[in-house]
Amino acid sequence: MSLRQILGKIGLWFAVFVVVSPAILFFLWMASLSVKFEVDNAAYPPVFFPERFAWKNYADVLASNRFLTYFINSLVVTGTATGLAMLVGVPAGYGIARMAAHKSAIVILIARITPGLSYLIPLFLLFQWLGLLGTLVPQIIIHLVVTVPIVIWIMIGYFETTPLELEEAALIDGATRWQVFLHVALPIARPGLAVAFILAVIFSWNNFVFGIVLAGRETRTLPVAVYNMISFDQLSWGPLAAAALIVTFPVLLLTVLAQRQIVAGLTAGAVKGG
């Protein structure tokens, strides 16, 4: 290896370090905040590794009754909104791709551009008239604004790349279009389904703006619950950071485990809800 190559290698690793460190250092600091007692969090100069770990911060957050409620709320809202979006969005993506109805993508583009708050004003009134406001139903419905366009968009792109020949052969053999869809198109599209599902779950789980307007005390999702901790219940940093890390941990784990799918989905559609 020549000197020039060695210098190039060192330069590359230095560049990699510079690029990745803001993300790594931030999450390490977040973790550090979450396992420190108040004394250490208020210390100057700051302490990175405390002498005593405050695991109690996590225990406190997890043990509070309402945390479990909020966790279940988040699961129900994200789960239902993603499930419904897959149910209607996957066939729609298939239909649009096969009809080559590219103009219909404009609706999805409009949904992508529209600020989330614009949906909230009319739907808030609608939910109020229907008397749904104390339940999780409004949040499930409005999360469809996030999940349905993501699923349709990604599935259009995916079904456009899957081969037509098999489907045509099955149709000529007398299969109905639903049979073709279920038994021929869908199995091939499994990687696309994974991408759509993962992204819909993440953006629904992270959503905050719909919750602050529509959620009551009993119907908060985790992001809203964490935000309320800042303003009302909790002033010490340790438990706050612990709660923040618990909320976002599932997403971070999914990001590292399924990064191939996430990268594929984001670069194909570059979608983000809300």
Added chain:
Amino acid sequence: MKAIAEVTPAAADAAPEQEWRPPSYWPFVVPALVVVLAVIVFPWVFTIWMSLNEWKVGSPTTFVGFANYLRMPNDPRFVEAVGHTLLYTALSVLLPLILGTFAAVVFHAKFPGRGFLRGVFIMPMMATPVAIALVWTMMFHPQLGILNYLLSLVGLPPQLWVFHPGTVIPSLVLVETWQWTPLVMLIVLGGLAAIPTEPYESAQIDGASVWQVFRYITLPLITPFLFIAGMIRMIDAVKSFDIIFAITQGGPGSASETINLYLYSVAFIYYDLGYGSAIAVIFFLLIVAMAALMLHLRQRTMWTEIGSGA
């Protein structure tokens, strides 16, 4: 859901009886169409209708025509919010574009652990924004925050960050940049992967420097991808809400109040839904106008590129 139940049996029965012809795919689209009409189209139509009314929660509504729209130019808080939004957006497009391009060039090189590190690098944009905002708020703390400590290490004076009207927008842009640089990186990385290797080989033979290679080969070839990234970044930055709301709520005072934040206050704190709807419509038109302007600029630069190339 009802739509699926109604459509499926009919579609299944009809198919075998008819002579074979390319099937219609409409039944696949109908359920999604119902959902899209209900949660996307209906709210839009209703918003436009509301924007033409004096519509406050708890009092009767009256049709007022364009009065709500005429209120905006004379509403100093709205005008100020437009200024904040434009500044915030400009910075939140430019910085991630520059840093994201650099990161993409780095990630385009081959090194061990690249896949894992790319996963780590995109964590900021996938993480729950509110959770991120909470930790940034602690880091911005003037006395106890880690950022002022880091500044002191390099000999810089402590800052008030989001707690001072003059520095609040740049500080929020810092968070936004940290969060969304990865998206630009991913898009540009896709562009880099599509570049053929020949130009680089001949540049190497000609002894071009790293900067020359980037400036005269890489940059022109990734421009279309930079444009897409810039467009997406613009749309997201204009609408940015979670980070600003969770860290400053538009404060101190109204120093970081963007249109989206003001819209929230009008609609859900003052419950002035008519005026809020009008702001929502204008806000949407503003985003569309900015996107159209970017497209227009792009087309013009494309013509000059072709012109100069010929």
